[in-house]
Amino acid sequence: MDTNPGAPIPEADSRRVDEVRPGWRWIVGGLSLVLPALFFFRATFTRDIFLAGDTLRAFYPMRAYWASRVSRGEFPDWFPYDGFGQSFPAIFISGVFHPTTLLHLMLPLGVAVKLTVLLCFPVALLGTVALLREWGVPRAGALFGALTFTFSGYLVCITNNPTYLLPASTVPAALWGVLRFVRRPTAARLTVGGGLLALVAFGGDAQAFAVTQALGVLVALTEPVTAPGTWGRRVGACLLLVATGGLLAAPQLLPAAALVATGEPGARSLAEAQNFSLHPLRVGELVLGPFLTDPVGVRGIPEIAVRKLIRMGSFTRAWVDSLYVGTPACVLALAGLMASWRRRRTWVFVGAWLLLLALVLGSSLPVYGWVYRLLPLWRPFRYPEKLGSFLVLGLAVGAGLGWRRCLGPGGAPRAVIVAGVGVAALCATVALGEAVGGLWTRGWVLPHWPEAPAAAIEGLSNNVVRMGGTAAGLALVCAVLAWRPRLGVGLVALQGAALFLENGPLYQVSPAEILETPPPFAERIRASAPAEEPVRVNTVVKGYGAPPLPGYEFKDRLSLGQVAVLAPDTSVFWDIESAGSYLPGRSTRLLRLMGDARRWSFELAPRLSTPFTVTHTRDLGAGLPPGARVLAQEPLFETTLLAHPQAPARIHLARPECVATFDEALERMTAPEPPASGTVLVECPAPLPVDAASGTGGVRVSRESPEHFTVDLEAAAPSVLVxxxxYLPGWTATLDGEPAPILAANVAVRAVAVPAGNHSVVMRYRTPGLVPGLWLGALTLGALGAAMVVSRRRPRS
Structure with missing residues (x-):
């Protein structure tokens, strides 16, 4: 019997096994490349690219901007394309330091993003294999668990958002690094473990980094203690590893921390934080499969099904379309629990998994609210369903450990038989209940969606019957194979087939032409704007529509709609800035101005140098906004491009009107009668000189980069340069070579007071916290390198 399933395999035993099968590592390495290539064959063997969801709205724009700047030898401190500009490194999801950004210096944008996404899956597979092998799971069981995590519905569907796929795929390797270090602390293992933890942060998900650190500590502290005094050293090793990971990630962490106090890094309230909570009904997907999806037309859960059946918060789409981990994995995880239920360590891990489940359920339970209130550092996080990667990883690890406990040498295969029969009975009951009595459609669908079309009812019913019956069959096959543990390797093929058939249809790839073809509005804007001058557009289109287009799937048409209306931040591709805001580093001052959506769109945004607006044509039925004119129309998506000739230049001289506080400026700016044209509200610590000619004169702008520009001006009287x-921290200004204060103007933008005459104003930007973060990361890396050199030179006893 296996008396300690959590104990590591002795190194001598590991070497002896490797000598018997020396090709194992080559086999796993090859499978880690071949299996993802085959699973994502629609991406691997075509020119199509990953484009759905935030891959288009956020990931492509940020990577495109990074590549354009770095290829010119510049570091992108300032991102001018979202919400009047914000700090690029401080946006945690920018992933500005992740090594995959280097692909964009060598490959076209679409190819680089495709390769970035595909590389996540070998990383996930190898990391999970290494983690399970470190826990002594047999090779077949380690591969089984790795398939479970790598091709789980969560990871497959999050290809629509690589910002969260990158860190999620790295978590198993990071936990492996933790285990390796706490079992035998060395400088080299500390470097690897801390580096892998930092890589989770560099991927772009602060919450995943925090949870991975916590899980690493949990894993380390639950390792068996085999000698007196080991416990104290174990705690010290945990603290050292956590600190090392944080210090190596400092270039990303410190700018983000500086943003918390001045920008809008995440959720502003508990209700907003819990948008994209997992609906309790969807927990069944882990075993049954994605029973709410339309895998052919929509390739996911239709919005109408979300609104009517599982809506959580204000969004009408699901974060991911599947959570399926394969019925065989659930059987093995349950069998492992049954075989190890008397072990305290088992229940520690089960308790951690249940806590994560409670957090993922978000607003359905009070747990997320308790954490939000008790842990201030948790408050910037949002979207509990993001934690789904840890749920599926927990089941994958549980399945691997269940394989070791039940199907390994001296295991207890009877537990797999009992678990398989039990899961089969449950799934068969669900399938029969729907097939015979409409348990699902009459019990849930129709009460929540009485007007549901017959086709939708039939589709949802068929999904449950088919998936319930298939899951029951898979569970029974698991029970049969467990009679002969030598046949257990068949479970690996069974698991892979189940994941491919259920999750394979759900990832979305689109024609590369969507990303490469400028929309008509972009061409009209560029033709109407001064050459080589930054230009900004405000998009007020909320629903993008999906008009019928031959050759394009549903989500392709949605992507086309977003590109056509220049939705934030797709306008980056055409070098057009957005007055709208989609990324989380936006200015809170700007958000306050956006409170009245119509007034912001047609009055305040143009006043802040936004000369173009894209809107639904139907919204102009009552007439054009004052001063606006129609520049172009797009009949396919029923949108109109408006021009605002009265919009001032981006940088100009103005007459100041002093106010004492931000609140006074906001009240004055949003009053029924705003300040007169040519006048700017300035939050002044002391009154500014004004006379009749203030605000008149000329300016000439020389731009070296978005972070550095010079304005040569001639002011007829004391004025302000707007x-x-x-208006965000990090900007500095000089007036004729002397430091000059930057004042908040018109609530959300910047101004510098200038006297009459000819002057030169130079403005520079540096992300707060970036330089200290780079120094901390570099010094930590240097210290680790020195420690490794010293440890290698030290003679061994």
Whole structure:
């Protein structure tokens, strides 16, 4: 019997096994490349690219901007394309330091993003294999668990958002690094473990980094203690590893921390934080499969099904379309629990998994609210369903450990038989209950969606019957194979087939032409704007529509709609800035101005140098906004491009009107009668000189980069130089070579007071916290390198 399933395999035993099968590592390495290539064959063997969801709205724009700047030898401190500009490194999801950004210096944008996404799956597979092998799971069981995590519905569907796929795929390797270090602390293992933890942060998900750190500590502290005094050293090793991971990630962490106090890094309230909570009904997907999806037309859960059946928060789409981990994995995880239920360590891990489940359920339970209130550092996080990667990883690890406990040498295969029969009975009951009595459609669908079309009812019913019956069959096959543990390797093929058939249809790839073809509005804007001058557009289109287009799937048409209306931040591709805001580093001052959506769109945004607006044509039925004119129309998506000739230049001289506080400026700016044209509200610590000629004169702008530009001006009288970009910390100004204060103007933008005459104003930007973060990361890396050199030179006893 296996008396300690959590104990590591002795190194001598590991070497002896490797000598018997020396090709194992080559086999796993090859499978880690071949299996993802085959699973994602629609991406691997075509020119199509990953484009759905935030891959288009956020990931492509940020990577495109990074590549354009770095290829010119510049570091992108300022991102001018979202919400009047914001700090690029401080946006945690920018992933500005992740090594995959280097692909964009060598490959076209679409190819680089495709390769970035596909590389996540070998990383996930190898990391999970290594983690399970470190826990002594047999090779077949380690491969089984790795398939479970790598091709789980969560990871497959999050290809629509690589910002969260990158860190999620790295978590198993990071936990492996933790285990290796706490079992035998060395400088080299500390470097690897801390580096892998930092890589989770560099992927772009602060919450995943925090949870991975916590799980690493949990894993380390539950390792068996085999000698007196080991416990104290174990705690010290945990603290050292956590600190090392944080210090190596400092270039990403410190700018983000600086943003928390000045920007809008995440959720502003508990209700907003819990948008994209997992509906309790969807927990059944882990075993049954994605029973709410339309795998052919929509390739996911239709919005109408979300609104009517599982809506959580204000969004009408699901974060991911599947959570399926394969019925065989659930059987093995349950069997492992049954075989190890008397072990305290088992229940520690089960308790951690249940806590994560409670957090993922978000607003359905009070747990997320308790954490939100008790842990201030948790408050910037949002979208509990993001934690789904840890749920599926927990089941994958549980399945691997269940394989070791039940199907390994001296195991207890009877537990697999009992678990398989039990899961089969449950799934068969669900399938029969729907097939015979409409348990699902009459018990849930129709009460929540009485007007549901017959086709939708039939589709949802068929999904449950088919998936319930298939899951029951898979569970029974698991029970049969467990009679002969030598046949257990068949479970690996069974698991892979189940994941491919259920999750394979759900990832979305689209024609590369969607990303490469400028929309008509972009061409009209560029033709109407001064050459080589930054230009900004405000998009007020909320629903993008999906008009019928031959050759394009549903989500392709949605992507086309977003590109056509220049939705934030797709306008980056055409070098057009957005007055709207989609990324989380936006200015809170700007958000306050956006409170009245119509007034912001047609009055305040143009006043802040936004000369173009894209809107639904139907919204102009009552007439054009004052001063606006129609520049172009797009009949396919029923949208109109408006021009605002009265919009001032991006940088201009203005007459100041002093106010004492931000609140006074906001009240004055949003009053029924705003300040007169040519006048700017300035939050002044002391009154500014004004006379009749204030605000008149000329300016000439020389731009070296978005972070550095010079304005040569000639003011007829004392005035303010207005820069209609976001007022955020990090900017400095000099007037004729002397430091000059930057004042908040018109609530959300910047101004510098200038006297009459000819002057030169130079403005520079540096992300707060970036330089200290780079120094901390570099010094930590240097210290680790020195420690490794010293440890290698030290003679061994």
């Amino acid at each position: 820069i209609n970009d976001a």
